Amino acid sequence: MNNAEYVELAKKVLYGNYRPAPVAFVSGQGCVLVDADGKRYLDFAAGVAVCAVGHGHPDLSRAIAEQAARLVHVSNYFYNAPNVELAAELVKKSGLAQAFFCNSGAEANEALLKLARRHFFAQGHPDRNRMIAFHNAFHGRTMGALALTGTPKYREGFGEVGPVTHVSYGDLDEVKAAMGADVAGIIVEVVQGEGGVLAAPAGFIEGLRAICDQHGSLLLIDEVQTGIGRLGRWFGYQGKVMPDAIALAKGLGGGMPIGAMLTSEKVAAALPPGTHGSTFGGNALACAASLSVLQIIERDNLCEAAKSRGAYLSQKLRQIAEGLPGVCVGTRGEGLLQGLVLKPGMVARDILGKLLDSGVLLTAAGERVLRFTPPLIVTEAEIDRATEVVRAVLGDLRPA
């Protein structure tokens, strides 16, 4: 089948909750994707910051194939080897104490929410259940994660969720004003990804830690988009604070569906047996894939690569912004989570189709940010090629 045939069939049989571009991908290698018509693309979306080691990585493919042949799934009634080994590896890298595995970012945040509420319930404070989250934050689409998500349009039509108080990202005074004895925790992204590639101002995350300590609330960090090397270090909080718990997904499985909550000793007793779980969570196949991703990142120094390639990409984007002042207002981001900010009134999503036609995959973040999240294995030559296409496409948009 070709692209057109896939699109025609998809429109009939797939539920209409997405707005996919009219291409069907059939294979990939490194940062390159190939569609059903045989056209090649540079993938600077990486499945929305997921494919950390690129497409078709030989070591990851081998790990998945070997594990699939050995053992796929046994459930959490028993231990399985890759699951325990992955937990040990994440504990070692994060400095946190324990891991709970699930299947997505939203599920990892649901776990954080349940952890925070249950922690205070177990301490005799069942009414301590309010969360503080941030405007423009994105934490996922399930009802609990949706409650935390700080964009009202995502919550519209789904009824009462919460209690969550949303305050301005970066504003410690607003956070202080919103605190109270009923606040179980603060949940925050180190860089707001979906919200527009907005990094926390210097001292903000540290300030949240201090406020949580003062009020006895938990500091929960959503590292779904920022974790697993993307910012140039294993986790975004490193070098800033020690959180009480974090959420991971996306890059963790390199494309295999897996999420995780990592927790500190402080909250170890919050979710005893029977209070939370997942049939597929910690599945042997997903955990073996994740172990392979962590090994590749470590062996090939991909955290360091994310830092240096991120700086190179950022410099290229800055040149585009400076050269096209009628279209761009600037750049922002950290590591290989970079954004090119368009002028007010422009809609980033509307440009993605033209970029795709020209052979580059990007995503939009917020209303007017083009988001660049290539695989951590991206080369400078690929950055040169992709940014040249972006410059040309944006150049054509310039008002005549």
Ligand SMILES: Cc1ncc(COP(=O)(O)O)c(C=O)c1O
């Ligand atoms: C920071 C953050 N948290 C949570 C999620 C939700 O993850 P998932 O789509 O795997 O449920 C996302 C997805 O974009 C995210 O960026």
